[in-house]
Amino acid sequence: EVQLVESGGGVVRPGGSLRLSCTATGFNFEDYGMSWVRQVPGKGLEWVSGILWNGFGTAYADSVKGRFTISRDNAKNSLYLQMNSLRADDTAFYYCARDILGDDSWGQGILVTVSS
């Protein structure tokens, strides 16, 4: 069974940092591109960042470029999102997702709250 489990969320003050992790099981992780997608509770979806299977291609939404960094460790079947200089409008559920253009699978999401 394919599973994606996010961790590392929580409450952080504006200007602070958090590192989200996503652990993948049930499939060959290194075969797939991965994405982070976020959703403010009750609002729409926002694609945040994506990374190719080999980690050599990355892309970011304008709203997070220069502040967030996506990475992966295929040996650990893990995806990461380093979030720096966090702002109140970064508050959202963050979903780890496999291959959202194809054989998609999503984690259950983890809440990041940026508040003083």
Added chain:
Amino acid sequence: DIQMTQSPSAVSASVGDRVSMTCRASHDITNFLVWFQQKPGEVPKRLISASSTFQSGVPSRFSGSGSGTEFTLTISSLQPEDFATYYCLQHHSSPWTFGQGTKVEIK
């Protein structure tokens, strides 16, 4: 960046109704468009890729069409399990961008 605009933002319909929704791109995205369905309390699920190619297991009452800047998702006969929010996503250019969603509500 390419902006995606969905309309309507919400539609009220009854079981058995035909429902259509539109996604418009600010620039030509050929057919680099995906539709997702998200039910309340659930994660999104991909329905259709390449504007009209179905994900395996998606009921045939769902259909997609369009190219360039205008795309349509149609549900031919609405079922109770179809009440959800539908999002389009363009992957023609980075950054990928979602539309704001169309919520299909029970009339």
